[in-house]
Amino acid sequence: xxxxxxxxxxxxxxxxxxxxxxxxxxxxxxxxxxxxxxxxxxxxxxxxxxxxxxxxxxxxxxxxxxxxxxxxxxxxxxxxxxxxxxxxxxxxxxxxxxxxxxxxxxxxxxxxxxxxxxxxxxxxxxxxxxxxxxxxxxxxxxxxxxxxxxxxxxxxxxxxxxxxxxxxxxxxxxxxxxxxxxxxxxxxxxxxxxxxxxxxxxxxxxxxxxxxxxxxxxxxxxxxxxxxxxxxxxxxxxxxxxxxxxxxxxxxxxxxxxxxxxxxxxxxxxxxxxxxxxxxxxxxxxxxxxxxxxxxxxxxxxxxxxxxxxxxxxxxxxxxxxxxxxxxxxxxxxxxxxxxxxxxxxxxxxxxxxxxxxx
DNA sequence: AAGCTAGACAACCGCGTTCCG
DNA sequence: TCGGAACGCGGTTGTCTAGCT
Numbered sequence: 001x002x003x004x005x006x007x008x009x010x011x012x013x014x015x016x017x018x019x020x021x022x023x024x025x026x027x028x029x030x031x032x033x034x035x036x037x038x039x040x041x042x043x044x045x046x047x048x049x050x051x052x053x054x055x056x057x058x059x060x061x062x063x064x065x066x067x068x069x070x071x072x073x074x075x076x077x078x079x080x081x082x083x084x085x086x087x088x089x090x091x092x093x094x095x096x097x098x099x100x101x102x103x104x105x106x107x108x109x110x111x112x113x114x115x116x117x118x119x120x121x122x123x124x125x126x127x128x129x130x131x132x133x134x135x136x137x138x139x140x141x142x143x144x145x146x147x148x149x150x151x152x153x154x155x156x157x158x159x160x161x162x163x164x165x166x167x168x169x170x171x172x173x174x175x176x177x178x179x180x181x182x183x184x185x186x187x188x189x190x191x192x193x194x195x196x197x198x199x200x201x202x203x204x205x206x207x208x209x210x211x212x213x214x215x216x217x218x219x220x221x222x223x224x225x226x227x228x229x230x231x232x233x234x235x236x237x238x239x240x241x242x243x244x245x246x247x248x249x250x251x252x253x254x255x256x257x258x259x260x261x262x263x264x265x266x267x268x269x270x271x272x273x274x275x276x277x278x279x280x281x282x283x284x285x286x287x288x289x290x291x292x293x294x295x296x297x298x299x300x301x302x303x304x305x306x307x308x309x310x311x312x313x314x315x316x317x318x319x320x321x322x323x324x325x326x327x328x329x330x331x332x333x334x335x336x337x338x339x340x341x342x343x344x345x346x347x348x349x350x351x352x353x354x355x356x357x358x359x
Numbered sequence: 360a361a362g363c364t365a366g367a368c369a370a371c372c373g374c375g376t377t378c379c380g
Numbered sequence: 381t382c383g384g385a386a387c388g389c390g391g392t393t394g395t396c397t398a399g400c401t
Contacts, residue, residue: 016369016395038386054387091391101389106368109391274366 066098
């Protein structure tokens with residue numbers, strides 16, 4: 001395997017850090033500050049590459065880091081942010097003081113994904129597995145399964161296997177937190193339809209908005225970063241404190257403090273993406289929701305989604321983004337609409353696609 | 360007691376972006 | 381403007397440990 005560039009030049013130590021090495025890093029940083037990590041190993045007398053030193057510092061040694069367990073409030077925030085922006089761990093971590101992106105990522109991969117799966121929620125899309133099963137069933141009617149349906153999410157598969165008793169499978173304490181009935185059975189899916197016929201987050205669609213995470217990530221956020229209300233409205237109100245502080249100050253700290261000051265039991269249904277897109281009940285509630293997010297986060301999410309969108313446009317050579325729409329009927333499911341969109345791309349750029357569609 | 364397994368988390372890797380000469 | 385170095389990020393792998401057989 002090819003080693004990273006900085007580690008090719010000299011023979012460097014790898015693996016677990018010793019207390020002596022940590023002490024050298026700490027002593028060096030306290031004296032010279034962090035930065036210019038490539039020179040740190042030499043100056044600090046370490047046989048590590050600079051990149052490794054930087055990681056050790058940022059992920060473990062920084063004095064402002066918390067090393068205790070994640071609180072339920074932090075869990076709550078991680079899941080909601082993941083539902084909104086996906087695996088942008090660094091952005092999520094910025095909303096959790098004392099936590100690193102690595103911490104958040106590891107916690108998600110080892111704990112939260114599992115918990116959501118046990119709840120019958122797909123941790124990738126934040127939709128109930130029952131809905132995904134229904135969508136796959138719909139696809140089966142018009143697709144060639146061997147060619148058009150991608151690999152099913154591992155958690156999805158696991159959850160199907162667990163589907164017989166998903167709720168009962170939860171630990172006792174977890175059930176107490178939730179205190180929600182089991183997710184709707186396949187026969188009575190949640191209100192998910194119809195699919196919006198545009199990539200734009202159009203207010204006119206908000207009543208029946210149902211979006212996949214990937215779709216959301218592609219959306220250039222059309223709201224004002226100065227208030228963030230529309231963006232904030234994607235979050236459910238279940239875990240928000242009614243005594244939330246003003247929306248001008250940030251953030252996770254204030255929201256966490258608000259949680260602690262006036263705990264309101266959150267609903268795991270909040271983490272279903274379609275619920276997250278449901279509009280707040282009224283303006284007052286919208287204000288409360290807006291207070292949930294810091295301005296920094298709102299603008300960061302804006303930037304991320306904008307960049308994502310710009311890249312998408314460049315790659316696809318599409319017309320301006322507001323012309324980029326599903327051609328499908330709004331009455332079909334989102335998955336079908338995505339497949340339609342993919343099919344259009346197949347037809348437009350057959351030379352770029354390995355597997356042209358026949359339908 | 361030994362071997363196995365799963366969970367937790369630290370560390371690494373590769374790639375994209377930013378910075379700077 | 382360009383190219384290389386540094387940095388940041390997300391995904392993946394490695395290591396340690398506790399619990400179970």
